[in-house]
Amino acid sequence: MKNILVTGGAGYIGSHICVELLNQGYGAIVMDNLCNSSKKALARVEEITGKRVKFYEADIREKSAFDEIFTSNDIYGVIHMAGLKAVGESVKEPLAYFDNNIGGTIVLLEAMKKRRVKRMIFSSSATVYDLGGEECLKETSPLGNSTSPYGRTKSVIEQMLTDIYASDNVWSIVMLRYFNPIGAHKSGLIGENPKGIPNNLMPYITQVAVGKRERVNVFGGDYNTPDGTCVRDYIHVMDLADGHIKAIRKFEETGLFVYNLGTGCPQSVLEVIHAFERANDLQIQYAIAPRRAGDAAKYYANADKAGEELGWKATRSIEDMCRDSWNWQSKNPDGY
Numbered sequence: 001m002k003n004i005l006v007t008g009g010a011g012y013i014g015s016h017i018c019v020e021l022l023n024q025g026y027g028a029i030v031m032d033n034l035c036n037s038s039k040k041a042l043a044r045v046e047e048i049t050g051k052r053v054k055f056y057e058a059d060i061r062e063k064s065a066f067d068e069i070f071t072s073n074d075i076y077g078v079i080h081m082a083g084l085k086a087v088g089e090s091v092k093e094p095l096a097y098f099d100n101n102i103g104g105t106i107v108l109l110e111a112m113k114k115r116r117v118k119r120m121i122f123s124s125s126a127t128v129y130d131l132g133g134e135e136c137l138k139e140t141s142p143l144g145n146s147t148s149p150y151g152r153t154k155s156v157i158e159q160m161l162t163d164i165y166a167s168d169n170v171w172s173i174v175m176l177r178y179f180n181p182i183g184a185h186k187s188g189l190i191g192e193n194p195k196g197i198p199n200n201l202m203p204y205i206t207q208v209a210v211g212k213r214e215r216v217n218v219f220g221g222d223y224n225t226p227d228g229t230c231v232r233d234y235i236h237v238m239d240l241a242d243g244h245i246k247a248i249r250k251f252e253e254t255g256l257f258v259y260n261l262g263t264g265c266p267q268s269v270l271e272v273i274h275a276f277e278r279a280n281d282l283q284i285q286y287a288i289a290p291r292r293a294g295d296a297a298k299y300y301a302n303a304d305k306a307g308e309e310l311g312w313k314a315t316r317s318i319e320d321m322c323r324d325s326w327n328w329q330s331k332n333p334d335g336y
């Protein structure tokens with residue numbers, strides 16, 4: 001059996017990836033310091049799949065933690081998801097983001113190099129693009145000056161990985177640029193579980209639906225978009241997980257690969273709110289609020305390259321995403 005080490009595997013996206021890894025016959029070894037997640041997510045993964053996840057509660061910045069993981073397990077490749085991801089927090093605490101995301105990735109890469117495990121999938125983000133330019137983004141679109149320290153960590157890590165491959169082309173490195181992941185596993189057992197006030201749109205909507213927040217503040221109603229609200233490319237987290245499984249096949253080749261993972265279907269904030277209402281037969285209170293600093297008006301993915309080279313395509317609709325997000329939130333009003 002091929003074992004995949006998933007850093008950050010107890011998190012929102014990581015837990016969904018573990019489900020797909022186990023369902024597809026891979027071994028899932030999770031390393032997570034639980035700074036933004038719960039061990040319960042992994043118990044739920046085991047409940048869904050009927051298979052075991054091997055868990056190491058450890059920080060990727062801890063060099064010694066990798067000694068045990070790499071000596072006790074035969075690791076085929078790494079899916080590297082561990083990192084801090086709150087854009088606003090990163091503006092206030094840039095050093096914490098550089099230390100955790102960039103510093104942690106360096107420690108991980110050194111451990112992988114030492115053990116000659118030279119296969120990695122990296123959780124990158126659409127935030128690496130110049131988001132004030134083209135609206136439909138291809139992998140070859142201009143990369144930008146990220147608007148936040150968080151985004152900068154993703155750009156720097158992509159550059160580091162590019163340099164590592166140039167220095168030693170035995171590596172197989174796949175950088176996956178996610179657009180806006182939402183939704184949850186259809187069981188409702190795992191899902192997104194933000195601490196405090198949600199920063200992102202979908203968890204905010206589900207918290208309004210469950211009665212925890214009064215209304216959604218729609219950040220800006222005067223953008224140059226059809227209904228005046230910002231437009232993004234929302235992708236179901238299970239489609240994203242499937243993209244990782246397809247990307248693992250690239251581990252059989254050496255190379256540096258980059259793919260967008262999105263649906264290619266642009267949706268405005270108001271369209272998402274109305275899709276949520278339709279999918280769940282609920283009413284969501286909302287009000288137009290001032291713009292949020294740093295938001296681009298509109299961008300979405302061209303994901304043709306992942307289709308052509310990985311045979312991957314997102315299959316789930318915005319209604320599926322809204323239904324599954326609500327299924328998770330309504331069954332787990334207080335998270336894990």
Ligand code: NAD
Pocket residue numbers: 007008009010011012013014031032033034035036037038058059060061080081082083084085100104123124125126178179180181
């Ligand atoms: P998440 O916070 O739910 O998951 C990240 C996990 O990493 C958490 O379980 C956290 O405890 C763990 N972690 C953080 N620092 C760590 C460290 N030093 N050592 C060990 N574990 C650590 O976030 P997510 O939404 O599941 O995102 C996963 C990855 O995908 C992140 O790298 C994120 O930047 C990237 N990404 C997320 C989105 C998104 O919208 N959710 C979009 C693009 C990219």
Ligand code: WQD
Pocket residue numbers: 085087124125126127151179180181199200201202204216217218219220229230231232269292295
């Ligand atoms: C979506 C839209 C908001 C909350 C972020 C990161 C990005 C990537 C994905 C990691 C925007 C609007 C939101 C609310 C609102 N993450 N909104 N009211 O900003 O597109 O992307 O997550 O790499 O780097 O920046 O996602 O969900 O925060 O916002 O009106 O309460 O919803 O203005 O237009 P975003 P989001």
